[in-house]
Amino acid sequence: MTESRKIRRAGPLTYHGSAIPDTTTDQRLLDRRGPTDWVHTDPWRVMRIQSEFVEGFGLLSEVGRAVSVFGSARTKPGTPNYALGERVGARLAEAGYSVITGGGPGTMEAANKGAQEAGGHSIGLGIELPFEQSLNGYIDMGVTFRYFFVRKTMFVKYSQAFVVLPGGFGTLDELFESVTLVQTGKVTRFPVVLVGSKFWGGLVDWVRSTLLDEGVISPDDPDLITVTDDPDEVVEIIRKAHVSLARRDFELERVAEEGLAAGNGANGAE
Numbered sequence: 001m002t003e004s005r006k007i008r009r010a011g012p013l014t015y016h017g018s019a020i021p022d023t024t025t026d027q028r029l030l031d032r033r034g035p036t037d038w039v040h041t042d043p044w045r046v047m048r049i050q051s052e053f054v055e056g057f058g059l060l061s062e063v064g065r066a067v068s069v070f071g072s073a074r075t076k077p078g079t080p081n082y083a084l085g086e087r088v089g090a091r092l093a094e095a096g097y098s099v100i101t102g103g104g105p106g107t108m109e110a111a112n113k114g115a116q117e118a119g120g121h122s123i124g125l126g127i128e129l130p131f132e133q134s135l136n137g138y139i140d141m142g143v144t145f146r147y148f149f150v151r152k153t154m155f156v157k158y159s160q161a162f163v164v165l166p167g168g169f170g171t172l173d174e175l176f177e178s179v180t181l182v183q184t185g186k187v188t189r190f191p192v193v194l195v196g197s198k199f200w201g202g203l204v205d206w207v208r209s210t211l212l213d214e215g216v217i218s219p220d221d222p223d224l225i226t227v228t229d230d231p232d233e234v235v236e237i238i239r240k241a242h243v244s245l246a247r248r249d250f251e252l253e254r255v256a257e258e259g260l261a262a263g264n265g266a267n268g269a270e
């Protein structure tokens with residue numbers, strides 16, 4: 001690829017050829033080996049971070065029910081895991097969920113493709129990376145973020161379940177961040193479904209044995225994750241979890257209303 005054809009997306013900006021900066025926005029914020037002028041500019045950077053939140057909220061706030069699908073950026077079309085990603089995207093779309101991915105290649109592309117071809121709503125939340133990268137070609141609504149942490153907020157805020165296909169460090173990061181948010185009660189309606197029992201089996205066994213044996217997680221914690229090989233079951237697990245969470249909400253509301261009616265209303269605090 002010639003220099004002039006290279007592009008890099010950073011938020012609403014697209015850099016071409018020699019205009020592509022040597023570093024990414026995240027590197028300039030986080031990498032302290034760089035020049036120290038960041039000390040003087042960070043307060044201004046906050047405005048840019050804020051604008052990414054505004055843009056993300058603006059794009060996503062009217063998306064209905066949605067599921068985020070994660071998985072390897074390196075999975076090639078025509079492989080079993082790519083086909084699995086397509087089927088998962090399609091089943092979710094058929095069940096009425098918008099499909100949100102990281103907007104990149106591999107399994108992200110597969111899930112977007114499956115969702116789009118099934119007539120669903122396909123969303124990509126891309127990230128500025130040090131090498132050339134654009135959103136995959138199966139996205140109806142996309143935004144490219146500069147900051148990883150802003151993008152991650154969007155996945156959690158605008159989806160009601162996480163589905164995780166086989167992947168590497170990025171996928172593991174997204175998996176464990178979501179499980180931690182559920183474990184600590186930061187999100188309360190979040191099934192986390194791993195797809196591919198052969199790939200995930202070793203990790204799940206390790207969680208159930210080593211982590212439990214060492215006492216570093218609670219006995220119920222392994223149940224925060226469900227594993228399946230069947231895209232239909234992915235949808236079934238998510239539906240069931242949402243129904244039981246809705247029932248729980250209804251029950252909590254009923255108890256609160258009864259309490260109020262009996263004159264013991266507690267003051268809710270944010």
Ligand SMILES: CC(C)=CCNc1ncnc2c1ncn2[C@@H]1O[C@H](COP(=O)(O)O)[C@@H](O)[C@H]1O
Pocket residue numbers: 069070071072073074101102103104105108126127129133166167168169170171172174
């Ligand atoms: C060919 C290549 C490496 C492209 C990278 N391009 C990417 N574009 C968008 N999201 C990404 C990318 N790489 C990693 N991610 C994020 O991290 C996860 C995949 O990381 P990994 O490949 O499993 O570790 C994805 O769910 C995605 O949210």
